[in-house]
Amino acid sequence: MELWDLNLRHLYAAMEICDKGSISAAADAVNLTQPAITQGLVKLETQLGQPLFERHTDGMTPTPAATIFAPRIDAALVNIGSSRVTMAQMRAFLSVAEHGSYPTASAMSGLAQPSLHRSVANLSIALKRKLLERRGKGMALTAQGRSLARSFRLARAELAAGLSELDALKGKETGTISIGAMPLCRARLLPKAVxxxxxxxxxxxxxxxxxxxAELIEPLRDGELDILIGALRDPAPGDDVQQRSLFEDHPVIIGRYDHPLRDQRSDLDKLASYPWIIAAPDTPLRMRWEHMFESAGIDCPDVPIECGSVITIRQILLESDFLTLLSPDQVAVELEANWLSTIGGPPKGIHRNIGATTRTGWMPTAMQRDFMQILDRASIT
Structure with missing residues (x-):
């Protein structure tokens, strides 16, 4: 079923029934009549394709489906933050926020522009916040709009995960796992795990x-990505994310196979006399590269080219005397084919922790937990 077909008030009512054990008690909490809740619950169970409660003369007890879905509903409603928000408003606002204009949002979502305008305007009135402002021919989020968009994205992610878990309960092992891949994990770890x-x-x-x-951390925070895999940051980028180490990587100095320093004893002074191509400042690899020279009292070499793309770096190395610092895994094929070569021995003390970053409080589905276990195994083999 489509996530957007759900009714937030029906979800709220289902949560209250779980908590209070009866429709009559839930009716007072959600400000709906008992017949309205009964009708809404029947519709919700029909949409989900399975019952959420067992009916008894003295009340209602949650089924396994409700036990699974309730924490997702709760997390979604906490992120939404107001009982006045409707699913139509949430969908319309996210569509405009993500596409930057009403015409584009309409074309991508299939919703009519008048419906989008009406839903976003009603949402702004209900929450008493200015969410969008016109910028040229498009729309830009206000500060309050950006905050709300993140909350709505997280709510959407929770409900999508809940629907996936309900499918699994029916024997349908479906669902999506969204992974942010930083450069190092793409060579060996991630392909093997996937x-x-x-x-x-x-x-x-x-x-x-x-x-x-820098490009992936905000989509992770927004709930658009489930996991970010690559070099961990020290310190961690904030309390809203948590990092878990998978293995320690030891980069080496790389040059073309017939580089002038290939067969020489390459001290740091000689290495500093050649141009380097390396990742941008403030990345873990760049900081460790700078420390390698600074700790020896040597000025860092020139970096005429800053680049994080291994494909681009490889081609430049093949055609020049440039040097770089990379994990051997990232250029294993090139090293084996004698296109590139390690220069000197492994630099002392140069290492970085490679791991997984997730949102604090992230509740993975069973499928996502299995992926994390597979990732753990792939990191040690």
Whole structure:
């Protein structure tokens, strides 16, 4: 079923029935009549394709489906933050927020522009907040709008996870896992883990978004990504995310196979005399590279080219005397084919922790927990 077909008031009522054990007690909490709640609950159970409660003369008890779905509903409603919000308003606002204008939002969502305008305007009135402001031909989020968009995205992620868990309860191992992939994990760790995961869950969808930490951390916070895999940050980027180490990586100095320093004893002075291509400042690898020279009292070499793309770095190395610092896993094929070569021994003390970053309080589905276990195994083999 479509997530947007759900009715937030029906979900709120289901939560209250779980908590209070009867429709009559829930009616007072959600300000609906008992017949309205009964009718809404029947519709919700029909949409989900399974009962949420067992009916008894003295009340109602949650089924396994309700036990699974209730924490997701609760987390979604906490993020939404107001009982005055409707699903139509939430959908319309996210569509405009994500597409930047009413015409584009209409084209991408299939919702008519008047409906979008009406829903967003009513949401702004209900919450007493200015959410959007016109910028040229488009719309931009206000500060309050950006905060609300993040909350709504997290609510959407919780409900989507809940629907996936209900499908699993019916024997349908479906669902989506969205992964932010930073450069290092793309060479060996992530492909190995995803291949094993797909064998176990052939009907699931794996969505991989490549980028730098700076590009991926906000989508993780927004609930658009479930996991971010790559070099961990020290210190962690905030209390709203948590990091877990998978393995320690030891980068090496790389140059073309016939680089002038290949067969020489390469001290730091000689290494500093060559140009380098390396990741941007403030990335873990760049900071460790800078420390390698600074701790020896040597000025850092010139970095005429800053780049985090291994494909681009490889091609530049092949055609020049540039040097770089990379994990051997990232250029294993090139090293084996004698296109590139390690220069000197492994730099002392140069290492970085590679791991997984998730939102604090993230509740993975069973499928997502299995992926994390597979990721753990892939990191040690």
């Amino acid at each position: 291949a094993e995961f797909h064998k176990a869950y052939p009907e699931s969808e794996v969505r991989i978004v490549e980028g730098s930490h």
